[in-house]
Amino acid sequence: MQSLAHSTQRKPPMQIRALFLDIDGTLVGSNSLVSPVVLDSVRRARASGCNVVLCTGRTRYRTIPVADQLDPPSGYAVTSNGGVLSHLGTGVVVYRRLLPIPVALEVIRSIRQAGVEPFVYEDSDVPGVNGARVLHHPAADKTGMDPEDRRYRPHVDLMTDLPFRPVSVSAYGTPDRMRPLALYMRSRFAENVSIVESGTESGWGVEIYVSGISKQTGLEMLAARLEVDREETMAIGDHINDVEMLQWAGWGVAMGNAQPEVLAVADWITESVSNDGVACAIERFVIR
DSSP: EEOOOOOTOOOOOOOOOOOOOTTTTTTTTTOOOHHHHHHHHHHHHHHTTTTEEEEEESSSHHHHHTTSSSSSOOOEEEGGGEEEEETTTOOEEEEEEOOOOOHHHHHHHHHHTTOOOOEEEEEOSSSSSSSSEEOTTTTOTTTTTTTTTTTTEEEETTTTOOOOOSSSEEEEEEEEHHHHHHHHHHHHTTEEEEEEEEEEEEEEEEEEEEEOOHHHHHHHHHHHHHTOGGGGEEEOOOSSHHHHHHHHEEEEEOTTTTTTHHHHHHEEEEEOGGGTHHHHHHHTTTTO
């Protein structure tokens, strides 16, 4: 492990009352399982009085299986990159910010014109898979899709009509295809939507949300709701969508496997996800 020097030379908070955890590449690896070492550290962080909050690009539907691995009851979660703030235990939605259908359709058409397939994500109050549909064009390449995942639904009228207001419209691929797409979308929509990059090297995502959305949006609102000062928070992440979260938190920790942009803004660098980096950071700064 190594510390990362910055001109600000910030010091870690004396007490961390809220811990914001990214999921993929941070809390879990590719198998989506929380390791026993990390699980124990999270449990002890909670026992010490620290609020542990999942803060992820996943939708609520895909966040719950990870949250259920942690000690119940499940608490608050910032999902869809800040598009939704909810309490997973009670199901109470604090806010949910959705794209207007005309804006979503314009985004869909622009992504397809760029030669990439869009995926349209639902986040409704209907429980289970029927409230978490993912629409795609019938002709879309289904490579990488789980054939057993009933969320994915072909939608003939994808270019002209949607049956719900989506939380996001997203596209996935390798970085060499997705990073140019992000630049293209920013040139067309930067003032009207939020464009977030996330994922992995093999499944880089470009995700479009309503304007003003980021993980930081959820952190700010939740910290106020929990009556926790910004200086009493710590955030851990690994991808570009975590940059604002780490910069906002009182103490920002990058995973050892983090993207260069994340390493550059971190106050401290922990071990990689395969070496239980979340546990290392919790032991050093939360349960000390």
